[in-house]
Amino acid sequence: MQTPESPRRAGKPKRSKEETRQIVHYAELMVKMRARACVISELTGLPSLEVRDLWQRVAGRSSPSGQQPNDLAWYLKSSRRRFHSALIVQLYHQALQDLPAYAAMTNAYYHYGQITAASAPRSSWIDGADPSFRGEERDYEVPFSRANYLCKAYTNDKLANGRRKCPLVIKSCRNPSCQALFMSSEDEVREHCTVCAK
Ligand SMILES: [Zn+2]
Numbered sequence: 068m069q070t071p072e073s074p075r076r077a078g079k080p081k082r083s084k085e086e087t088r089q090i091v092h093y094a095e096l097m098v099k100m101r102a103r104a105c106v107i108s109e110l111t112g113l114p115s116l117e118v119r120d121l122w123q124r125v126a127g128r129s130s131p132s133g134q135q136p137n138d139l140a141w142y143l144k145s146s147r148r149r150f151h152s153a154l155i156v157q158l159y160h161q162a163l164q165d166l167p168a169y170a171a172m173t174n175a176y177y178h179y180g181q182i183t184a185a186s187a188p189r190s191s192w193i194d195g196a197d198p199s200f201r202g203e204e205r206d207y208e209v210p211f212s213r214a215n216y217l218c219k220a221y222t223n224d225k226l227a228n229g230r231r232k233c234p235l236v237i238k239s240c241r242n243p244s245c246q247a248l249f250m251s252s253e254d255e256v257r258e259h260c261t262v263c264a265k
Contacts, residue, residue, distance in 0.1 A: 091121070093173045098122050099193060099200040100176055102211035104130035110169040110215065131204065136216040139235055142209075142250050146261035147186070151208045152217055153237045153248040155179050159218040176214055183208065 082090070090111050097107045104118045111118075122130040142152040158178050162171035180199025189195050191206040204210040209217070217235075224232045231253050238251045240260035249260045257264065 090169065093170055094118060094121055095125050096173050096177065097211065098125040098130075100173075100180065100211050101126075101131075101201065101204045101207070102176075102215070103132065103204075105132070105135070106212050106215050110172055112169075136213045139217075139220060139233070140252075141213065142217060142235060143252060143255075147208050149249040149251070149261060150247065151179070151183060152214075152250045154182065155209060155214045156218060156221050156237060156250075157248065159214075172215055172218060175218070176211055179209075179214070180207070 090113065094107050094111050094113055097110070098121060102110075104115065104122050107113065107121075108115045108118045113121075119130060122128075142148050155175060158175035159171055162174040165171075166174060177199045180197075180201070184198030186208060187198060187201055187206050189198075191201045191203070192198050193200040193202060201207060204212075220233050221235060221237075222231075222233050223236075226232055234253050236251055236253055237248050238258065240247045240249065240263055241258040242260070242263040245260060245263050247260045247262070251257055
């Protein structure tokens with residue numbers, strides 16, 4: 068059955084059957100990438116209880132719980148985190164051009180998993196089959212909940228005083244033969260990535 072195209076935003080009431088089916092499909096993918104139930108629920112608008120059941124069904128155990136990320140300085144604390152978080156934001160903004168936020172986040176994180184496959188041993192991949200689907204949150208340098216928090220917070224918008232709304236900023240390494248994108252902050256003078264700065 069054809070249904071008219073409607074803006075697919077999480078939290079909007081009255082979804083078509085097809086739309087709900089698609090959202091649940093994305094939610095399943097997020098479970099396989101070990102997104103926490105509360106994050107999936109927030110992104111998709113699916114009821115928390117439903118997502119917890121889904122988690123149990125897909126992962127065979129319950130979703131981890133605990134504090135939601137709230138610290139932007141975390142993304143700067145290692146060289147790897149700087150590269151990985153810049154990558155995630157780039158992928159997310161690309162995906163957001165064509166997809167609603169829940170799907171863009173899923174899509175971006177899936178590709179993040181592919182690109183960073185080498186940093187996670189095959190034994191951490193679910194069934195050893197796909198590097199985007201790993202057994203535990205800690206098998207990703209930047210876990211899904213941290214990635215989601217970052218993507219929500221990251222913006223190039225400025226405040227009235229000219230400072231950035233989000234203190235983090237993605238920079239491109241000044242070394243012409245590198246030019247890697249890395250996460251930095253407004254107050255950091257660094258213009259080279261951590262590898263080239265050594
Ligand atoms: Zn560099």
